[in-house]
Amino acid sequence: MRFDEAYSGNVFIKSHGNYDESDVVIYGMPMDWTVSFRPGSRFGPAKIREVSLGLEEYSPYLDRHLEQVKYFDAGDIPLPFGNPQRSIDMIEEYVGTLLEAGKFPLGIGGEHLVSWPIFKAFKKKYDDFVVIHIDAHADLREEYEGEPLSHSTPIRKACELLGPENVYSFGIRSGMQEEFEFAKTSGMHMSKFEVAEPLKEILPTLAGRNVYVTIDIDVLDPAHAPGTGTAEAGGITSKELLEAIMLIAKSEVNVIGADLVEVAPVYDHSEQTAIAASKFIREMLLGWTK
Amino acid sequence: MRFDEAYSGNVFIKSHGNYDESDVVIYGMPMDWTVSFRPGSRFGPAKIREVSLGLEEYSPYLDRHLEQVKYFDAGDIPLPFGNPQRSIDMIEEYVGTLLEAGKFPLGIGGEHLVSWPIFKAFKKKYDDFVVIHIDAHADLREEYEGEPLSHSTPIRKACELLGPENVYSFGIRSGMQEEFEFAKTSGMHMSKFEVAEPLKEILPTLAGRNVYVTIDIDVLDPAHAPGTGTAEAGGITSKELLEAIMLIAKSEVNVIGADLVEVAPVYDHSEQTAIAASKFIREMLLGWTK
Amino acid sequence: MRFDEAYSGNVFIKSHGNYDESDVVIYGMPMDWTVSFRPGSRFGPAKIREVSLGLEEYSPYLDRHLEQVKYFDAGDIPLPFGNPQRSIDMIEEYVGTLLEAGKFPLGIGGEHLVSWPIFKAFKKKYDDFVVIHIDAHADLREEYEGEPLSHSTPIRKACELLGPENVYSFGIRSGMQEEFEFAKTSGMHMSKFEVAEPLKEILPTLAGRNVYVTIDIDVLDPAHAPGTGTAEAGGITSKELLEAIMLIAKSEVNVIGADLVEVAPVYDHSEQTAIAASKFIREMLLGWTK
Amino acid sequence: MRFDEAYSGNVFIKSHGNYDESDVVIYGMPMDWTVSFRPGSRFGPAKIREVSLGLEEYSPYLDRHLEQVKYFDAGDIPLPFGNPQRSIDMIEEYVGTLLEAGKFPLGIGGEHLVSWPIFKAFKKKYDDFVVIHIDAHADLREEYEGEPLSHSTPIRKACELLGPENVYSFGIRSGMQEEFEFAKTSGMHMSKFEVAEPLKEILPTLAGRNVYVTIDIDVLDPAHAPGTGTAEAGGITSKELLEAIMLIAKSEVNVIGADLVEVAPVYDHSEQTAIAASKFIREMLLGWTK
Amino acid sequence: MRFDEAYSGNVFIKSHGNYDESDVVIYGMPMDWTVSFRPGSRFGPAKIREVSLGLEEYSPYLDRHLEQVKYFDAGDIPLPFGNPQRSIDMIEEYVGTLLEAGKFPLGIGGEHLVSWPIFKAFKKKYDDFVVIHIDAHADLREEYEGEPLSHSTPIRKACELLGPENVYSFGIRSGMQEEFEFAKTSGMHMSKFEVAEPLKEILPTLAGRNVYVTIDIDVLDPAHAPGTGTAEAGGITSKELLEAIMLIAKSEVNVIGADLVEVAPVYDHSEQTAIAASKFIREMLLGWTK
Amino acid sequence: MRFDEAYSGNVFIKSHGNYDESDVVIYGMPMDWTVSFRPGSRFGPAKIREVSLGLEEYSPYLDRHLEQVKYFDAGDIPLPFGNPQRSIDMIEEYVGTLLEAGKFPLGIGGEHLVSWPIFKAFKKKYDDFVVIHIDAHADLREEYEGEPLSHSTPIRKACELLGPENVYSFGIRSGMQEEFEFAKTSGMHMSKFEVAEPLKEILPTLAGRNVYVTIDIDVLDPAHAPGTGTAEAGGITSKELLEAIMLIAKSEVNVIGADLVEVAPVYDHSEQTAIAASKFIREMLLGWTK
DSSP: OOSSSOOOOSOSTTOOSOSTTOSEEEEEEOOOTTOSSOOOGGGHHHHHHHHHTTSOSEETTTTEEGGGSOEEEEEEOOOOTTOHHHHHHHHHHHHHHHHHTTOEEEEEESSGGGHHHHHHHHHHHOSSOEEEEEOSBOOOOSOBTTBSSSTTOHHHHHHHHHOGGGEEEEEEOBOOHHHHHHHHHSSOEEEESOSHHHHHHHGGGGTTOEEEEEEEGGGBOTTTOOSBSSOOSSOBOHHHHHHHHHHHHHSSOEEEEEEEEOBOGGGOTTSHHHHHHHHHHHHHHHHHOO | OOSSSOOSSOOOTTOOSOSTTOSEEEEEEOOOTTOSSOOOGGGHHHHHHHHHTTSOSEETTTTEEGGGSOEEEEEEOOOOTTOHHHHHHHHHHHHHHHHHTTOEEEEEESSGGGHHHHHHHHHHHOSSOEEEEEOSBOOOOSOBTTBSSSTTOHHHHHHHHHOGGGEEEEEEOBOOHHHHHHHHHSSOEEEESOSHHHHHHHGGGGTTOEEEEEEEGGGBOTTTOOSSSSOOSSOBOHHHHHHHHHHHHHSSOEEEEEEEEOOOGGGOTTSHHHHHHHHHHHHHHHHHOO | OOSSSOOSSOOOTTOOSOSTTOSEEEEEEOOOTTOSSOOOGGGHHHHHHHHHTTSOSEETTTTEEGGGSOEEEEEEOOOOTTOHHHHHHHHHHHHHHHHHTTOEEEEEESSGGGHHHHHHHHHHHOSSOEEEEEOSBOOOOSOBTTBSSSTTOHHHHHHHHHOGGGEEEEEEOBOOHHHHHHHHHHSOEEEESOSHHHHHHHGGGGTTOEEEEEEEGGGBOTTTOOSBSSOOSSOBOHHHHHHHHHHHHHSSOEEEEEEEEOBOGGGOTTSHHHHHHHHHHHHHHHHHOO | OOSSSOOOSOOOTTOOSOSTTOSEEEEEEOOOTTOSSOOOGGGHHHHHHHHHTTSOSEETTTTEEGGGSOEEEEEEOOOOTTOHHHHHHHHHHHHHHHHHTTOEEEEEESSGGGHHHHHHHHHHHOSSOEEEEEOSBOOOOSOBTTBSSSTTOHHHHHHHHHOGGGEEEEEEOBOOHHHHHHHHHSSOEEEESOSHHHHHHHGGGGTTOEEEEEEEGGGBOTTTOOSSSSOOSSOBOHHHHHHHHHHHHHSSOEEEEEEEEOOOGGGOTTSHHHHHHHHHHHHHHHHHOO | OOSSSOOOOSOSTTOOSOSTTOSEEEEEEOOOTTOSSOOOGGGHHHHHHHHHTTSOSEETTTTEEGGGSOEEEEEEOOOOTTOHHHHHHHHHHHHHHHHHTTOEEEEEESSGGGHHHHHHHHHHHOSSOEEEEEOSBOOOOSOBTTBSSSTTOHHHHHHHHHOGGGEEEEEEOBOOHHHHHHHHHHSOEEEESOSHHHHHHHGGGGTTOEEEEEEEGGGBOTTTOOSBSSOOSSOBOHHHHHHHHHHHHHSSOEEEEEEEEOBOGGGOTTSHHHHHHHHHHHHHHHHHOO | OOSSSOOSSOOOTTOOSOSTTOSEEEEEEOOOTTOSSOOOGGGHHHHHHHHHTTSOSEETTTTEEGGGSOEEEEEEOOOOTTOHHHHHHHHHHHHHHHHHTTOEEEEEESSGGGHHHHHHHHHHHOSSOEEEEEOSBOOOOSOBTTBSSSTTOHHHHHHHHHOGGGEEEEEEOBOOHHHHHHHHHSSOEEEESOSHHHHHHHGGGGTTSEEEEEEEGGGBOTTTOOSBSSOOSSOBOHHHHHHHHHHHHHSSOEEEEEEEEOBOGGGOTTSHHHHHHHHHHHHHHHHHOO
């Protein structure tokens, strides 16, 4: 409660007050206009921030405290409703600015298409990096009913941009037949159904490499994440996703950026999806950034 | 979407099985990608059809039975997610086809932007017609945050297309200052807050004219229509909207087409908005078409 | 309900348009009038069909596509509200017609009592077959508060009709003391609490035999299936039920029919139960029919 | 269900502990098995009792206190699930017992069919009485899809039992064409759409007569009563229903019994329907009984 | 989106950035620990701010724009959970500070007990002022089950502090018999059931006087405000409450402060109560402050 | 609240009618006024009782029937809203009375602070006993924002009262850094994240000792217990908690009392948390008391 300056309201818990002094920047991408089923992830970033106030600032998983990380929550990029092309241009430009300033970008979606401009911005700075993709859906379509800008396409685009050999998908349990065939024949890596076990095998092979991690909350079973647009039965538990975050944190890869997408509060009647997501972001902050 | 055979899906109660023999065509426009607040109206048409099964087929308001009207429910136009321009082109073309075939188009939204291509299609057939617009919002913006294709602009566009003197708005209780100034100075008609009383005055002045009616469900108070994206307190009751429908049915205007938009089932926890909307459509079918 | 033409209503995704050319017939049994606790499963079939539109048509579990199976969704049997006797007579007659026509009947409930007339119809065609019953509840009561026609009795009736040695229950975690005693002493098989592990042992002993499978969605933990009338804590995950479906698909039993019952949409606030059920039905179609 | 001792369960606020000393008996009829649309009213009586604890015991409408009335809440009649015939027999017998004991029966449904056996029980005691029926639906069908025992038929049956000239319906806004024709031609009274205004005209004509009042909660608009199976837009407000209760209380009719039916808690997400119903019952207790 | 200063997040729409330059201060009181029925109003202030982003900044009721008022949203007073005494001390002190600084205090509750320390703070500055109290409940108890600090007592305390002749209650439809007797005999004013009509009579008699207005959202019917702890059927519409706000705005009283209390988001499934409350606050800002 | 006669209200299924003849007393503590996040657990006891009616009376886990245990449900202690000190005094006194009478106290919360006065009451009777604490949260704070009476402090207080060596926590996955340091250095036992596995190791070391067990429902993952105030992702399943209850039942410890706390029905949209809690209480009754 301050009388003499702007009230600093809805930000991720313990956000640092100063952009310049921060190493990590949290930013929201409130976009859901290309989704094919249930929209609503545009409100994901705001809700995750809101419920983060219920989090403890200390992690017993990592024995670290949020005060040990300098991060700044920059709010949401003001994306134009219903204009996917302009939205992804704005995201690419914004993430580019963060990377130029030496920040670690930690993005919150919005629909999964938002990862595509992020990949492009990273490609400008990093010649060589790997994408770890944790999701229920392959997202390997070339287009969706004629639209190349769709929440079903970002990982296919990543394969084109970075080479399929630099894309690693985990937990996939849904997609078109063509997507699974592409996964088998293109040279990318895809682990079906499971996340933690295959990560234990793959992570050592990536030691020392730059890694960008994108997590779609729907990799969780709908029991753990009902608040998402395209729920798919048969997923992993939130305990398993925490384990996966710990495996990456304790591996020898160099995480250079990350995002968490597809939380849709309107289907999240007891707020459990947003509460879980805010905890994952705490662990990502504590485990993946310096 | 087929023009000439039964739609094999969820249809409005008692839909006739044959397009050619029908006088009225019900069609859905599952689009919500330009809305600025809460999306979800893309599921409006399907839900309204689903709950229509709970309706009686007889109206004690009009003493008419649905068997007295020949209508065909054509299902939803397959609009491309996240592409407003292509969506409105498809709507304009589809409604044009209906008008060429001599059908009475009865549209179900979707967001309110869908009315704009409908107006354009009608303008090609009718030199002279009037729009009656029943809504909480003025929808008179020239653009929304730089986007001219927005759910806040269709009535402004109608004024440009038809001349402001041919646009009549009722029930308006929200908008920007500029919109209310435009309403005062442009020559259009705007009744603030009320619907039935001002209709009683205006309808006689429109006797004999062609009239297209567009109803945004949010003209109802949120008590009566919680299931909409942009709820606005202080609205009319569903009893009053039924009265407005009766006033038009019993007037001497010539209704040439109509739509009902902005039902968003995800906020409609007891289905009351969809149930009301399906009743309004029954009354529109019975009262406004031959 | 028509046997020989397309159902003009909501159908399971990719339903074939022609009854005669189909090998499998999906049919709904919208009945919930004998349930002792929370009603609402009458809307299960319609909801499962509705959300099936969000499914992919390809299964990465079985590497099969829905186009490889010819199935016809016949809609719901028009059961008379509040009349259990007439309802079960209609179901028995309808399933009998399917069996005469050589179809594979795939039923969607409705309360679990619907399986009783199905068993009777199968008994008329097959001298010898086995029931695999996957459920939280034993359903072995002789009557429920004086009513022999109750959702708590169908498996007891199956034991009487087929001989207890031909009834195999899995996952049971609730029932009266008498039901568990009957299970122990009658000669039927009952695996308490678990499904996949005991199936691995039992399935080889059934190789070559005709098997009818009935799945009550409440075998899932309420975390995975909140949308059911009689939720019972301590159940299996949807991942485990998928595994059970795969075990049956890959076994050497001859599946001759199946049903999935007790999805009650009104308790299913984020649609997760219906979404899971529609996926199970896709896998049953792909794995259990030719 | 005990007649002579305190019910050890959830009771209506301030229920008297002793059956014998009470003038009024509140009883629940948890039946919903013949409803054609959304079931769930079986839980109405329990929920109304539960939320009655939030009521004040004093009415500022009538300036009376619940301590001025001696009433006993007898709990629910244990109706057999899915057996309409036995259910209505039990209700008729139970109400008969109350009438023999000189009690004022105040029933809580449950579906509207429960009023039919009540009418029969009253007919045995009273040669001459009138039914006041406040409802959205005419309930004048002879049968519903072949079933004469249906929640759509009780008022037709009342006309047959008591003579149509002794049946007065108010607020009706839905029904089949045949029902409205019957209302016009049979000699019964039906006021469409409105309740309080026509009551003001009718009540004086009934002065001195015995009157049984049955209220279907769906006479309220869904804005006021979302928690009901067959919501119908265009209804009255709860303020108007309170006014109607006061009009009867202050009239010169002799109320001999009453019921309130069709509250279905599962659609009543903020409990507003049950809260309103419990207030109506408080006013009925204070205004209609001695 | 700013890079170089703290993100100004969850504040009432268009809040001025500077406390010193502001005439009005909006402050939240997230307290609900003395409520006797359903808690949850502690989250009212945050939710009202959140949905205020969906508001237009212009009022067609008053033809005024939020830019014409200088107000600062100071966030919530950090009240200690479960400690009513310390909470009300903090509120009294905070409001005292605002009054010393010449600000117009506009408070958002929280439970209604918060108004009691506000009255005390105002009494220190103003020798003579009047309270206008708009509510469903009399709030005139001396204590609640032995606790004098209760959400049922603030208006009784106001009568003691200011003299009953300076307290005017409107819309009251619930309370204990003793409260209504106190209202009749003490010299205070109470209008039962209605708000706008009696205000038209009373306001002229208060011309020129200082007035503090406290609005309990439950004066609205539960149809209009389901999101509150103690919903009471038979209330006014949000249209009528808007009319009451306009009547005060256009009267000759001198409004010196105001609050709006008892919005409880957890019962507000479609956000309609919070949306209405944020609109009322906009109108209070535009109509009651300079 | 009566000690010597049947509670006339909602009771746990099969509650014995007589206090004196009962060995176990179930009692509710409807208190939630010190919680720091989402209130609502005051309604936990009533809801758990209500849904207990859907339970079977027989446990297939323990092969025991509720008729084998004599228990009496005494209803809720009438705790004063918003007064923590008086509330805990009342609980301590009430539990003391039960212990004097030789009853086994089985408490239902309410917030976790209620366990503190229970510990004090037990300490008066038992010189030596151990607390087994199953929870997501450490609850080891010395105070919460200055308040020593808080739902975050009861286990710290237990350490002070009983000696840290007599406190065993299981399943802990959230807390402040100081709490985890206290756990490490004080001499108490804390198992992080897991419950069943560490219990298997610890229970044999407690053979023959008196044990009080307190279970916070939020030890379950939010997938299994969404209906609680402070949900924390990454928890155990209800299957695992059932296993833990069985491990204690089959161990050689002497259980002297128990409680289950923090069920908050308002976040429990499909009642799954209350349904699970009522099952846990059935198993505690059958497995932990004679």
